[in-house]
Amino acid sequence: MQPTIVIPTYNEAENITKLIPLLFELPIESLKVLIVDDGSPDGTGDIVNEFSIHYPNRIAVFQRGGKLGFGSAYIQGFQRALAEGAECIVQMDADFSHPPNKVVELLNTLESHDVVIGSRYIPDGQLDDNWPLWRKALSAFGNYYAREILRLSIKDVTGGFRAWRRETLASMPLGRVRSNGYSFQIEMIHIAHRLGFRFHEIPIYFAERNLGESKMSFQIQLEAALRVWQIRMAYQDLKPLPQFDQ
Numbered sequence: 001m002q003p004t005i006v007i008p009t010y011n012e013a014e015n016i017t018k019l020i021p022l023l024f025e026l027p028i029e030s031l032k033v034l035i036v037d038d039g040s041p042d043g044t045g046d047i048v049n050e051f052s053i054h055y056p057n058r059i060a061v062f063q064r065g066g067k068l069g070f071g072s073a074y075i076q077g078f079q080r081a082l083a084e085g086a087e088c089i090v091q092m093d094a095d096f097s098h099p100p101n102k103v104v105e106l107l108n109t110l111e112s113h114d115v116v117i118g119s120r121y122i123p124d125g126q127l128d129d130n131w132p133l134w135r136k137a138l139s140a141f142g143n144y145y146a147r148e149i150l151r152l153s154i155k156d157v158t159g160g161f162r163a164w165r166r167e168t169l170a171s172m173p174l175g176r177v178r179s180n181g182y183s184f185q186i187e188m189i190h191i192a193h194r195l196g197f198r199f200h201e202i203p204i205y206f207a208e209r210n211l212g213e214s215k216m217s218f219q220i221q222l223e224a225a226l227r228v229w230q231i232r233m234a235y236q237d238l239k240p241l242p243q244f245d246q
Contacts, residue, residue, distance in 0.1 A: 004032045004086035008073035012094040013042040022100045033059045036077040038067045071184035090163045098161035106163040114168045114197035118161030124203035183227035196240030
């Protein structure tokens with residue numbers, strides 16, 4: 001399968017400089033990387049363009065006009081990757097919270113599933129050791145809250161380290177996705193679940209970023225909590241696709 005990794009960025013120059021070489025060292029044939037950059041003033045996009053000289057036809061930057069949002073960055077990245085013929089798509093953050101070496105396992109597991117999730121909430125999955133207890137509890141509660149309201153059996157519905165088959169994303173109504181923050185991850189999983197796709201989770205260690213500033217805020221988490229109910233109502237019309245309607 002020809003995989004493309006889609007990575008949204010805003011002011012990730014320090015991280016992207018280290019991440020890109022690590023991704024291309026992975027034993028993955030025909031790997032491509034697409035950076036969706038929201039006009040980072042720190043020059044993230046320029047750094048990616050420099051890497052394109054060393055990895056011709058394997059890396060590209062999609063420069064957007066400003067800070068347009070996390071969710072729309074992924075949607076446009078997915079659409080571009082599909083248009084360019086990607087057979088599977090990995091989504092991940094640029095800040096090393098998602099372990100690059102786990103991309104191989106995600107893709108291998110995808111051969112027998114429609115969506116594979118890097119999970120913090122299954123056996124051997126773990127949050128950063130240095131997170132305070134209150135932060136771990138808040139993360140676990142947010143995940144549990146969304147799972148219960150949307151009636152999802154997946155353990156980690158809020159994480160953003162995932163691999164998708166081409167056919168999976170192409171079958172999803174991406175134009176209907178409205179979440180543009182933390183709740184984007186929840187909305188995408190809910191849609192895939194409603195359509196009957198096959199999920200699998202692999203354990204990951206979710207690390208705190210070492211470089212740059214976190215984009216997470218209380219406002220983003222509050223938006224996610226409110227959006228869960230809107231997401232539940234928005235997709236009641238979706239039924240399992242014929243091949244998954246058992």
